[in-house]
Amino acid sequence: MKKVILLFLLYFSSSLWGQSRDVTEYVDSMIGNSDSRWMQFPGPAMPFGMVKLSPDNQGNVWRGGYEYKINQIIGFSHIHSWTMGGLLTMPVTGPLKIKPGEENEPDSGYRSRINHKNEKASLSYYSVLLDDYNIKAELTSTTRTGFQRYTFPKSDSSRILFDLENGSEYPYEVRWASISKVSDYEIEGFSTQSSYDEPTNLLNDYTVYFVARVDKPMKSFGTWVNGYVDTTSSICWGRHDIGAFMNFDTEEGEIIQLKTAISYVSIEQARKNLEVESGGFGWNFDAVRKYAVNEWRKILSTIEIEGGTEEDKRKFYTNLYRSYCSRTIFSDVDGQYVDMYERTQQLKDPASPIYGCDAFWNTFWNLNQLWALATPDIMNKWVESLLEYYRVGGWLPNGPPGVEYCDIMGAQHEIPLMVSAYQKGIRNYDVDKAYEAVKKTLTTQGTALSSGGIVGNRHLDVYLNLNSATLL
Template identity: 30%
Template sequence: MAKKYSSVYKKYLFLVFAILNFSSVYAQQSALIKYVQPFSGTSASTTMASQHIEDKTERLANTIPAVAPPFSMTQWTPQTQLTETKCLAPYYYNNKKIYGFRASHWISGSCTQDYGSFTIMPISGKLKTISTDYAEDYVHENEAATPSYYRLNFNRYKLQIELSSTLRCGVMRITAMKTDSIYLLVSPNSDENKGYIHIDKAKGEISGYNPVHRIYQGWGEAAGFSGYFFIRIKKVFNTGGVYSEGNVSENHTISNQKNIGAFAGFKLQKGEQILIYSGTSFTSIDAAKRNLESEIKNDTFETVLAKTNAVWEKSLSQIKVSDLNEKKKKIFYTALYHAQQHPRLFNDADGSYPQFAGNYQSKKISKGNYYDDFSMWDIYRAQLPLIELLKPDLANSFANSLVLKGQQGGWLPIFPCWNSYTAAMIGDHATAFLASAYNKGIRDFDVKEAYRLMRQNAFQMPDSADYLNGKGRRGINSYLKYGYIPMEDSIPNAFHKKEQVSRTLEYAYDDYALATIAKDLGKKDDYNQLIKRSLNYKNIFDPQVGMVRGKFKNGNWYKPFYPDHREPYITEGTPRQYTFYVPHDMPGLIKLMGGSKNLENELDSLFDKKEYWHGNEPGHQIPFLYNYTASPWKTQMQVNRILNEEYDEGKGGLSGNDDAGQMSAWYVFASLGFYPVDPVSGNYQLTSPSFKQSTISFNNGNKLNIRTIKSSNNSIYISKITLNGKTFSGTYISHNDLIKGGEMVFYLTEKPKNK
């Protein structure tokens, strides 16, 4: 009995120590960072609409509890999956084992793959180097996370592990809860049996790299750079060596074998700690070391944590929401956190970065920073517009990075990830983003070069080698010849094949986007051609069914027609859903549909049939389209419902892939009361805000205070809006009016104004 009591008492003390430790760290957190829930989206969705989705993979938000400043080079995350395989995030909440702590380049909320990562796994007792032997069972009660801090207690190994990080570097603190031998296992995570690792016992250093390989176009080929790391451990090694497939050696170096790694051994007394400093880079091991010296050097764990806390607090506090509903504040700030993961910082502290689509060549940026991992089909809709609104200088760096990619690779990339061409999705939305930024006055990049590259994509077909490599618009010759992409063109050289109707619709939008710049630059011929092409959506609208539909070269429609089924000519959706994708010409679409009342009826039908699917991007603008009818109150009703049903607290709180923050950015905009249906126009469609009050601080020094005055607790419908004391009419507000600041008041009632 006494022995049992002693065991329980020890566990109690262990738990108390952990709680006190975390409480001390958490006390450093400021007013807003405490609302962020990093585990949100790390499990299958539990939201209402997601339960109707048959394909369970589409219910995974695929976020990770990332520890890193906003838009950093490397995110640190606990690792419950060993692989860098496509569509498997490094961390899933429901997995039962931890395999270490990964320096990750996973695209948050995506179905892509990690790359160039490495993992550190601390263990105690005997040395084990096979993952099934050293993996630790863990429980979430021993786990805690914020955007700048992660902690986990290992029950079996009696170790406490804590993480914090800077833009390019990480720091891990290990505390021994009993006297024992401790081993650190460091693994480059190559699925290709490639990579290199070196251990220097005398200096207490471990370094290496994990070569990056392309996916989509050029799948499996070398991407022309690696994920490099440099680790410095502030304790003398008792022992050290390398291993592969469980075979241990006291050699200093190992490379290009399966499951390679290095180990370092120590003897720790109970309560003793080890600090592990890690630098990362995409150019070299030496650069990773220099990044570490630049960003952390010998800072204490508390110093690194305090600095990263401050960075997050400053960023989150650009939008301050006030409401009695604490749950909504948690969802909001978690969304704002997820919307600030990507694009990824790619250059070293000295400005060096791997050349885009290069062959292990480096460039140096002279101004700003260089970024990659643009999940462009997703983020041009709301995530990048959110950055344009809050951080225009950062948006300018994004724009400049895209221009540099185009110059270095010869063509403006469609979906630049892994610092390579991919042609992963459809559309040409680097053009949409550049036009959106340009039209909002974000122009501190080479506009002339940007226009040349955008125009090349819009008017030219690459040669066969470049096209196969992922350059240029897919199906551009067909699009230019017919004014749409006919069913005969199956788009074989793309990850997403066919999808001809969706491509036509999205190219029409991109043509409109480029036309706005052509007009401003005085390029009249280009403007006239592009603005005409922006109406190409009409060529695949069948008036007999009132929807878009597959079409052959001879003008015949594809049969049979299933409006609510996934069809081969539609991207990740149905004809009914994609019919509403004409954000740049809603008056034209309304005319095709037979008037605004018919548009309203079709929107009603979509929602009544429960065909609106919020878990994917093609329909994100749809709830706001009632603003183009006589019943804008239905926008307010549907947006309010989606905010309440499709976002929640906890691990299942997102209804589908977050896709580099797009799903989260939708929540941020919609809950504030406005959304960029057409980002290029610079206009935001209005809806009723979710919060009693919110204040947006713009980088021009202005602030916009948004207040809601409700006639009752159940009021969600707009009866009146005032802007700076004057009645505001209309269903949208411009970007320029927003950033002037002031006060916007929404008066809400229980009953719609025009019902």
């Protein structure tokens, strides 16, 4: 009898534990990382994070970024947004290599082989052992900053690489860039880039500014530009293939931590993003990770599910997580951003950021309803962001890569998102301005703008003529 009671208690307590399991524990960011898109990645990201810090092992292919079936890693890049990429970091040892090398010849570059048994990914955390260097790399992030923790072997040739020209789903060209040493602990730089989906079809122009800081002084510093390595200068300028490296002496098991921050406005803004979002944590990697998990809990816990298996819950909450991390915030902590005319703008409310990334086509079947019902405050911010595009550019965006107009997937799918918000009572924005923007977009002939991109419906005249003929 005692045995039966004990088994019952064990079962009952186990059932209670299963019901009360933290929703953040169900997120498995390794799900869906084969034959997937560039914005689907195993690394850490905050909701709509500007920084999406993640391992890459392929690029300049339609399904670029990370492919689980490739047992190698090129490095960890910070930008995984539609038509955009940039700022890859990689810890290494041994002879200097400045090219990532080829998948079929991994020793031809700085890429490293990995074993998936030594790879872990959970909410706001990723780690992997780089077999070629015996370096353990761990990643976490805030909205606009990355935090990496590297555990090195004993070596007098340990280094951290910074590569500004790395692969992405849509190839981009580094048109002008610079990296400079600020101190023995810090470097800064920028990369002005243009991305294309075809050799002559420009999708996006943008400049990525960055600041990178380590918790151990570098032994020395070097740069490269198009194959030329310079170990004597503290600054480099150039285009195309450009990068830098920090050199260190390390003992067995020594940890070097790296903080990075980006901005699309300026280096000063990148440094402000770093100080505001990461400064308060010092060099406490685990505190940053804990903070990120707590922020995600606020969103994931808005939906409670009943029934199903543990596997079902894992899939559900992972998909819920993906629904909030594939789009991107493009404004800084203080609300500054660069508009489609490359002008710096200031948001009235920095807490209501400028959003962008992929097009809105088909979101009327899923994301519109999800964002509106689960997180109406975020849905309101999306509408306000779209209206910001209209205020400064004169048109609603169809598919805004960066903060650019882009004619992608015909029709104006941003309008169903705005209408969905209004119909659900989400109206903490200028409703009259929203109506004005919607009416203009639906009734004014689409055209090309001097800022780049096509706005509105460029086939509106054809539609109206055919419609008039049908009515007659």
